[in-house]
Amino acid sequence: MYFCGNMYFMTRSEENYIKTIFHLGNKGTRDVSTNAIAEIMETKPSSVTDMIKRLSEKGLVNYKRYQGVSLTSLGTKTALGIIRKHRLWEVFLVEKLDFSWDEVHEVAEQLEHIKSDKLIDSLDRLLAYPKFDPHGDPIPDKNGSFKERDRKLLSEVPVNTAGLCVGVKDSSTTFLKFLDKNGIALGNRIKVLEIEEFDGSLNIEIEGRKMQISNVIASNLYINVE
Amino acid sequence: MYFCGNMYFMTRSEENYIKTIFHLGNKGTRDVSTNAIAEIMETKPSSVTDMIKRLSEKGLVNYKRYQGVSLTSLGTKTALGIIRKHRLWEVFLVEKLDFSWDEVHEVAEQLEHIKSDKLIDSLDRLLAYPKFDPHGDPIPDKNGSFKERDRKLLSEVPVNTAGLCVGVKDSSTTFLKFLDKNGIALGNRIKVLEIEEFDGSLNIEIEGRKMQISNVIASNLYINVE
């Protein structure tokens, strides 16, 4: 076990694994499985096992063979640092370079690996310390702390609930482009008028306009219930 | 030989070799030597030979064993693209993130490898299409063309020559910090008052102020002779 105060050099691949383990770990309550990591990373389970051993060796994950993996506090801190960079770069791309919210993820995947504390702190300042990225996800501060916004999936609130659209669960290009096409954007005020028994579709009022959306759409939109 | 219209994926290492070969190729008239590349890249000559073979295979360099190496037109185009990115990022760091000119190079070495045409073109626009980087080096445009500014080393002009300081030959942190400390910056108006026979040091007038600088300093400063 290494001393945890210092940070070691991490390869791009190691960083991507740590980030994936963080995201998977926040979904379920159990330790993250090898297969789950392999699926997200689009690699084979055997490659995941190899990497987990390296990460374990560096004190970034807790690992017992066949028992799944979880991040150590150092691993968590590392993950939050990468996520901070990813989301700040996404804000930069949208705010300063006029990217649309469906174009930023791919480039941010590269930019998140740039190593320079001064760079990321200056970027944070340039952007006026944003708290959320273009998809409504919270941006950890320099110390890794952030507050998850109080929000609910639109598909899980009762009729007559109203609130601001504050995030998307699915950040895929196709979903985001769909939202663009239908004039749904973060910050829009949404009210649920009626929920269709038959297929779970919703009649909503959005920014004064009425429209119907499927349950699939509603279950990928977060609203900040008033 | 591959079709030259398409660009292949290039690794970070390949890009660094191409950039080094470009810079060395512009200094001398002969083909670039294996040892020269190894020295700049801080690798061993045998590693250079390996890489040159790969680059040759990809149509980026002309290579005959024992005869040195030169960039093909595809290689040159590639090099200019990387240099464009490097220098634009340096401008960004100085102009938007308040980096000083001695801090930008290291980070730009990482940023230059980010792959996104839209990113770099948007950055160019954000920066209002700068023609020179913080060290006075020209920034190639989207097509790789740029004009080398007409400039001379301060150590090579006769007494009474005056002009604007437009660049540095040595971009090392130590030299740039030295210039900061002595109040010498790009854009400053310099006039050579006297050249000391004994050691080649110069008495100059800079922005109205008189000072003496060694020949070593003068041979690393470019001025735009009026």
Added chain:
DNA sequence: ACAAATTTTTAGGCTCGACTAAATTCTAGT
């Protein structure tokens, strides 16, 4: 011209991060 010095390449090895195929361990269903 030719031997010595220098440069460059080859040969063989190493680590990282992927892979396939096979073995092992865990888990669920009876």
Added chain:
DNA sequence: ACTAGAATTTAGTCGAGCCTAAAAATTTGT
């Protein structure tokens, strides 16, 4: 409690990009 099936790990391979040591080609000096 056993066993079929799923999940996971091990064993062995590969390419990229580096290394050292040794061989080969070129250049230099006389």
